[in-house]
Amino acid sequence: MELAARKQKILSAIIETYIKTGEPVGSKSLISESGLDVSSATVRNEMADLTNRGFLIQPHTSAGRIPTQQGYRYYIDNIMNVTPVSQRGKEYIRSVLYENADSPESILQSASDIISQLTNFASVATTPNGEDSRIHKISFVQTGSHTAMAVVITSNGIIKTKIFRCEFIITPEILDVFDKALNDTFAGIKLSSINQPFIQTAAAHFGELSLFMPGVLMAIKDASQRAKDVSVCHSGYTKLLFMADVSFSAARGVAEFLNNEHDLARMLENLPIDTSVAIGRENSRIELAASTVVSTRYSIDSNPSGVLAVIGPLRMNYCRVISILECVSECVGAMISELIEI
Amino acid sequence: MELAARKQKILSAIIETYIKTGEPVGSKSLISESGLDVSSATVRNEMADLTNRGFLIQPHTSAGRIPTQQGYRYYIDNIMNVTPVSQRGKEYIRSVLYENADSPESILQSASDIISQLTNFASVATTPNGEDSRIHKISFVQTGSHTAMAVVITSNGIIKTKIFRCEFIITPEILDVFDKALNDTFAGIKLSSINQPFIQTAAAHFGELSLFMPGVLMAIKDASQRAKDVSVCHSGYTKLLFMADVSFSAARGVAEFLNNEHDLARMLENLPIDTSVAIGRENSRIELAASTVVSTRYSIDSNPSGVLAVIGPLRMNYCRVISILECVSECVGAMISELIEI
DNA sequence: TTTAGCACTCTCAAGGTTAGAGTGCTAACC
DNA sequence: GGTTAGCACTCTAACCTTGAGAGTGCTAAA
Numbered sequence A, B: 001m002e003l004a005a006r007k008q009k010i011l012s013a014i015i016e017t018y019i020k021t022g023e024p025v026g027s028k029s030l031i032s033e034s035g036l037d038v039s040s041a042t043v044r045n046e047m048a049d050l051t052n053r054g055f056l057i058q059p060h061t062s063a064g065r066i067p068t069q070q071g072y073r074y075y076i077d078n079i080m081n082v083t084p085v086s087q088r089g090k091e092y093i094r095s096v097l098y099e100n101a102d103s104p105e106s107i108l109q110s111a112s113d114i115i116s117q118l119t120n121f122a123s124v125a126t127t128p129n130g131e132d133s134r135i136h137k138i139s140f141v142q143t144g145s146h147t148a149m150a151v152v153i154t155s156n157g158i159i160k161t162k163i164f165r166c167e168f169i170i171t172p173e174i175l176d177v178f179d180k181a182l183n184d185t186f187a188g189i190k191l192s193s194i195n196q197p198f199i200q201t202a203a204a205h206f207g208e209l210s211l212f213m214p215g216v217l218m219a220i221k222d223a224s225q226r227a228k229d230v231s232v233c234h235s236g237y238t239k240l241l242f243m244a245d246v247s248f249s250a251a252r253g254v255a256e257f258l259n260n261e262h263d264l265a266r267m268l269e270n271l272p273i274d275t276s277v278a279i280g281r282e283n284s285r286i287e288l289a290a291s292t293v294v295s296t297r298y299s300i301d302s303n304p305s306g307v308l309a310v311i312g313p314l315r316m317n318y319c320r321v322i323s324i325l326e327c328v329s330e331c332v333g334a335m336i337s338e339l340i341e342i
Numbered sequence C: 001t002t003t004a005g006c007a008c009t010c011t012c013a014a015g016g017t018t019a020g021a022g023t024g025c026t027a028a029c030c
Numbered sequence D: 001g002g003t004t005a006g007c008a009c010t011c012t013a014a015c016c017t018t019g020a021g022a023g024t025g026c027t028a029a030a
Helices: A005-021 A027-034 A040-052 A069-079 A087-098 A104-119 A172-186 A196-205 A207-212 A214-228 A237-242 A248-259 A261-269 A318-341 B005-021 B027-034 B040-052 B069-079 B087-098 B104-119 B172-186 B196-205 B207-212 B214-228 B237-242 B248-259 B261-269 B318-341
Strands: A122-126 A135-142 A147-154 A159-165 A232-235 A276-279 A291-300 A303-313 B122-126 B135-142 B147-154 B159-165 B232-235 B276-279 B291-300 B303-313
Touching (some): A005 A069, A027 A040, A104 A122, A104 A232, A104 A303, A104 A318, A122 A261, A135 A172, A135 A214, A172 A196, A196 A207, A196 A214, A237 A248, A237 B248, A248 B237, B005 B027, B005 B040, B027 B040, B069 B276, B087 B318, B104 B122, B104 B232, B122 B237, B122 B261, B147 B214, B196 B214, B232 B261, B248 B261, B291 B318
Antiparallel strands (some): A122 A232, A276 A291, B135 B147, B276 B291, B291 B303
């Protein structure tokens, strides 16, 4: 459905004014603010038409207009143009991310933090999916007389550690044996195939050595599992509750959904590759029916990986949010790619 | 100020009813609910007296009574008696904590989670203070051609890792050299003395070897710093916003204070050793003037260490919260002690 | 096609009224 | 002296009414 140029201009002006003020926009206030060169009556006619077509609604007869979900959708798809973050802004984002750039997780946590800080909405970030990664290397560090730490390094650069305990006193020689035996067994194995049966088969292969193994095998399984699983970093959840135009119970629903890492991760995994905006009921989860999720994926070595997303009210400055997300996404992708290459 | 037995009984009944219902308690509803064997007029006389003495207030003339800060204080100090968590409850708490019992941090995160879940309030937990701890051992694991992970193990069982990068290609021999040189230098050193000057002096000692060192030295400094610093685990912050009797801006203030880890850690560090309840303005921070902080310290090998705390409204079930906190505290202390001994 | 004018509609805030809950006081009672 | 029934009193919350103001849609003229 194509809209005439002037209708677009009016819709755009209404949405932008509403985003700024949060008040329904009337025909008079619109021309005074947006500098349209027609009378309020003309604007009224156009507004009535936009309302009939479903782009706007009136909270009540004598109120101005508010964009509908469809109105926002049209604005985002056809009218809005996103200007990238300024050079200075980009430098700033990069410098913040760089402060904690040791691991993908810490980069993503920083990313989530800065997105939330800049947009003033809740923000989440997922680590890259490790389904297709493989074990690159396993190392051991002794941490106590009966405890040691397994360090699992995967092909996609994720490093997970897990401390395990043994009944016997651990010696460097034992760790050496573990190192050889376990790297032989696990190197090159896909993370997704390291499950309980695999562990048991592996244990069987070790013969009597396997008596010493239960702790370390479980540690490797646990670390591999965590390296494989998408984990969700988040920031600014408290900001959810200051979304004025959302009811209390709706806010509670959103908060509860976001705190359920499993469901959240699944929803985020299903988001598209490109930057996308899911408005209100376009979201796959009913909990988010009154919220907008703006999301994008960062790419590692040009492969789309995890998600960066903002969760906020329908009434948000989409241009700003999208440009921030895309800028952070670009920086994050570059940084993680660099981290892994080396 | 001692109160007569009947006054205590009435105060207690009012507080308990109010905690349950959240409504101001009137004289009639009080006798019907609490089974006091006197008339409403008598209760009214007593209530008037308790109001004069500052234990209760009336929101307005024709409303029932609400406990004041002083009322809660008297109740907690003189009336309430805390019954410990049931054996079954304790088993449950222990089993949940045990699921993630590899490191003090993960235990404390679980502790915070379960406290928040059981009480339905926000909860925080601090890691033990590492001011007096010393470096026990430093190990290295190669993670890439130019990167390696330093593992710093401290005398109080905290293990911190930090990945660092070198300009040159890392070999096992180089890590061996690092291992020897750095354990010689750092073993037994107090975490609190590992600062920039110390690092520089150390670097000077290494002579020309120090050219290879900047990355690894910074990693050790960073890991030691983090091992020393109290870090704050938290859970259930979103629950703060469902505290009905607190204004919106007050909730915002609390949320912002809790998100400021530095200030929060400092406040928690100054809490007493025993279980304590800071009601409203008794708190050291004005942001918490409308909240109650219930806190206790867990002990590692009988030494009081970090803090477990609940942050909620004045109107909370103190008995329940205190018993949960004490139970979790006991379990956490035992588990961390065990973790370190081994 | 655009616009001025106008009657109309609806909300919001202010003021008034009423029902109900809870009180404090008094006088009688044990 | 402590306790209680009775009663006038106070205050809130909910409801209604009213008027001002904002914004509309329609009509007729430009």
